[in-house]
Amino acid sequence: MINGYEFLKYQPEVYKQLTCKGMTFVYYDCPQAVKRVDIFTNFNILSFVIKGKKLLHRPGKSWLLEEGNCYFFKKGAFNQELYLDEGWRSMNLYIPDSYLRPLIKDYYKYYKGKSLISHPSDYIFELEVNEMTADFRQVMLSSFTQQPPADEELLEERFRELVYSILSNKRNHALVSYLNNLADRQKTSLFEVMETNYMYNLSLQEYAKIANRSLATFKREFKSLFYTTPSKWLINKRLEYAQLMLNTTKKNINDIMMECGFENSSHFSRVFKDKFGASPLNYRKEQVRSAAL
Structure with missing residues (x-):
């Protein structure tokens, strides 16, 4: 089983990377030469699809990930199926629970008490791409080639703004519920x-x-x-x-x-x-x- 995070993390000469407060941001041009492969991750992933499309399979459900969309992945394993003739590029943010928990708690006052799904069962959540999401994506893509490297404090500030935008969007209701449950656990x-x-x-x-x-x-x-x-x-x-x-x-x-x-x-x-x-x-x-x- 391939650890998706470690596969990218330990090849910085191949995949452009930025680090910020325990998170890793990776610009990912997929080298996958086989149609299907099993992958697992011990990080939550926020993924922006730059080019191409692929299918992710879990027992009983599949998701089609498409260009221009944004997705949040829970930790865990999945089967990845590529359209090999199209290629695949994405920007992935690998976010540990240890960073997400206090961040979500900081925003409790904005959504705590709202009606939330008790136990969201989906493994992948598609997020609405609004102006804030699109702006963050563009800033991050520019940061991978910026010299000198982007300031870590500024990157975190932009990321926190993005999280607030996600939490505030009613269409991201299921993801907010998952994050709420995550933050409530030790x-x-x-x-x-x-x-x-x-x-x-x-x-x-x-x-x-x-x-x-x-x-x-x-x-x-x-x-x-x-x-x-x-x-x-x-x-x-x-x-x-x-x-x-x-x-x-x-x-x-x-x-x-x-x-x-x-x-x-x-x-x-x-x-x-x-x-x-x-x-x-x-x-x-x-x-x-x-x-x-």
Whole structure:
């Protein structure tokens, strides 16, 4: 699984970058040579699409990202599908929770108490591109080539103005709700990280990184929350998801295996049979026979 942030961060000679108060702003000209790839991020992302379009897939939903639009991504994993003949350029702002929480709290007085969605479920939020958004984008694009480099305090001031504009816009209601929930928590919800990303073939270290925890702390808190080890929990959740897909879709077995986070077909077949008493193929055949009776 590719860590999108680290892939860009550690190639400053390839991708133009600016840093500001723990945030990283990257001008991203995508080199992706394959059509689909799995990516995860342990940062929130504010992305301005400069050129091209691409599809982002999560279980049960896909988003088409298009030129001229602006999107906010939650932390987590997704599958990225490019239109290789069009290319892709974007400006991405990688924003840690540690910066967002106090920033959102500063603006509580502007939106606290308004009717908000309790638990927004979307992974990606499309934002309205208004005059403030367009102005910020232009200032930032100019800053990547500015000499001497743009002043960090000025960059932060412009970013905070953008956040206020986003929070104040009624059309960004779902994102405001998510940010409100984020600010109300002392730390990232381990339950939410696992329940929304278990179907991706992430290592335990990568899950811990998304949850903003050390590996040791992640394992300790996981056991106290789920009463089992991460490995056992992940296999069980993925098998239950595979069972659901076998019952409700016509996808082939290999596609289901990959979508559930398994990479080895023999291992998938063995653990599925251990849990449900039949291989995935025979299980599906039995379900079809039962439905026909």
